[in-house]
Amino acid sequence: MKVNQKPRTMMFPAPAVVASAYDEDGKADCCTLAFATMCSHRPPAVMIAINTTLKRKTLKSILHSKEFAVAFPSVEHVAETDYIGTASGYDTDKLADVGFTFKNAEMVNAPIINEYKVSLECKVMHIAEVGSHTQITGEIVNVQAEEDVLNEKGRISFEKLNPLGYDDVSHTYFEIGEPTERAFKIGLKFKK
Numbered sequence: 042m043k044v045n046q047k048p049r050t051m052m053f054p055a056p057a058v059v060a061s062a063y064d065e066d067g068k069a070d071c072c073t074l075a076f077a078t079m080c081s082h083r084p085p086a087v088m089i090a091i092n093t094t095l096k097r098k099t100l101k102s103i104l105h106s107k108e109f110a111v112a113f114p115s116v117e118h119v120a121e122t123d124y125i126g127t128a129s130g131y132d133t134d135k136l137a138d139v140g141f142t143f144k145n146a147e148m149v150n151a152p153i154i155n156e157y158k159v160s161l162e163c164k165v166m167h168i169a170e171v172g173s174h175t176q177i178t179g180e181i182v183n184v185q186a187e188e189d190v191l192n193e194k195g196r197i198s199f200e201k202l203n204p205l206g207y208d209d210v211s212h213t214y215f216e217i218g219e220p221t222e223r224a225f226k227i228g229l230k231f232k233k
């Protein structure tokens with residue numbers, strides 16, 4: 042028997058990614074986001090949603106610079122990522138606090154956090170106000186990945202990256218499990 046639950050945001054698995062941008066003074070800014078998803082193949086695009094009412098500094102920075110990066114933290118950086126999602130750039134230099142460094146992205150003017158192994162470089166292509174959040178769609182113009190998370194074909198291996206997952210219902214981080222079946226193949230057995 043199914044039981045009605047109070048309406049709330051939920052998605053599974055949700056990532057814990059870190060968006061970064063420069064503020065008006067050129068200072069690197071970042072925050073952790075669970076509201077993030079891919080949303081277009083051509084051009085490749087990612088959508089992030091940042092709370093408008095709570096005045097996140099990273100939102101202000103992205104709206105100002107129109108360019109940003111999105112990093113995929115590995116499980117080993119769960120504590121740093123959690124801190125980046127609790128402290129505000131208005132109050133402290135979060136990257137310095139956790140001992141992280143950054144360099145400029147290759148194709149956009151945004152900070153790439155060196156310790157995170159995979160980052161998307163994005164240009165803002167669409168902004169929408171949806172309820173409490175500002176949805177920002179970014180065209181992905183470059184992807185940077187450390188060599189040690191690439192597979193033998195040179196593609197990003199999420200198994201090697203061991204990315205951080207997040208459950209917004211229980212407020213818990215988790216590790217993504219083992220691969221099961223090949224997508225677009227296993228379901229074909231039902232094809233008539």
Ligand SMILES: Cc1cc2nc3c(=O)[nH]c(=O)nc-3n(C[C@H](O)[C@H](O)[C@H](O)COP(=O)(O)O)c2cc1C
Pocket residue numbers: 057070071072073074075076077090091092093096097098099100122123125126127128129130131207
């Ligand atoms: C796991 C996790 C996920 C989060 N997801 C979001 C999100 O999707 N959108 C958002 O606006 N804030 C999210 N936050 C909160 C921001 O990261 C947090 O308020 C941060 O301190 C904002 O920093 P800033 O003021 O420097 O931008 C999340 C925090 C955590 C720990």
